[in-house]
């Protein structure tokens with residue numbers, strides 16, 4: 001698609017978000033508006049963190065690849081990592097649900113079971129929702145969270161000289177997607193990573209308490225998501241591939257499929273690991289690994305000092 005063809009594909013996902021958010025005046029109660037993993041709003045009772053992510057059948061999941069319970073777990077998990085990436089603790093979720101009339105009722109109850117399993121993993125519940133008709137299954141989850149007195153860790157706080165670190169696996173869900181896309185169902189470790197991430201929601205809190213200057217959850221791909229930190233913070237970021245964990249399991253799957261496992265680690269989405277920046281020489285919180293450095297503005301996101309030759313991650317409509 002060309003940029004000027006008048007379609008959303010031509011505009012692109014991130015320019016479209018810019019087009020629908022730029023220039024809108026927010027009330028004073030919007031402490032942090034669109035542009036981060038979650039918003040922060042002031043209420044007379046305090047502050048609330050809020051975020052929403054939509055999952056569409058055929059785009060985000062297939063019910064011949066995943067059980068309905070796994071899809072339900074994923075729908076909640078991908079929202080709770082946006083709350084955690086602000087340095088907040090989830091407090092509740094609401095679930096908008098759309099499906100065709102001939103959808104088996106058991107699919108809806110199994111999806112719900114999965115959503116409750118993941119919610120309970122984070123110590124929260126589903127407190128409301130909505131049910132409507134549509135041509136395919138759409139799950140829209142809204143998650144709320146609480147900062148517990150902390151300042152939100154935004155995408156915009158990285159400074160040149162900070163270290164870049166990650167917590168959680170990278171590349172596994174993309175390897176699973178490649179496996180499923182070729183009609184295979186194993187190895188189950190990577191396939192299950194694609195079906196549902198298993199995020200450590202406390203990792204975001206540990207990062208916030210450990211002085212993280214910026215943070216994001218890796219939904220689209222490490223390079224793409226670090227690109228959001230680089231843009232918001234007006235800095236560059238350089239990743240050292242020698243410090244990335246390319247697991248032997250990914251290497252095995254890559255060899256079997258004729259694919260590059262490092263590309264999955266750098267650009268694969270849906271693992272919902274956390275990436276953050278910390279002041280140089282800070283002791284990194286438990287579970288966090290240094291993978292790079294924040295550089296001067298305008299250098300973009302580089303890999304071993306060079307521009308990466310592929311897309312940095314998933315983009316809808318591309």
Ligand SMILES: Nc1ncnc2c1ncn2[C@@H]1O[C@H](COP(=O)(O)OP(=O)(O)OP(=O)(O)O)[C@@H](O)[C@H]1O
Nearest residue numbers: 017020021033034035036037038052053082219220
């Ligand atoms: N239609 C919209 N109206 C207002 N804000 C939007 C809209 N779509 C996205 N945003 C905002 O744009 C920012 C980036 O959204 P994006 O969906 O890329 O972030 P994310 O949820 O962290 O990533 P992902 O969807 O890959 O998990 C967020 O702050 C989001 O709230």
Ligand SMILES: Cc1ncc(C[n+]2csc(CCOP(=O)(O)O)c2C)c(N)n1
Nearest residue numbers: 058059060061062177219220269270314
């Ligand atoms: C059936 C099927 N086809 C492709 C994919 C891959 N995929 C879909 S959305 C996404 C990025 C995150 O999305 P978002 O930005 O909406 O959070 C990725 C990597 C999948 N999961 N299922």
Ligand SMILES: [Mg+2]
Nearest residue numbers: 037082217219
């Ligand atoms: Mg996010």
Ligand SMILES: [Mg+2]
Nearest residue numbers: 052053054219
């Ligand atoms: Mg989103």
Ligand SMILES: [Mg+2]
Nearest residue numbers: 053078082219
């Ligand atoms: Mg998200």
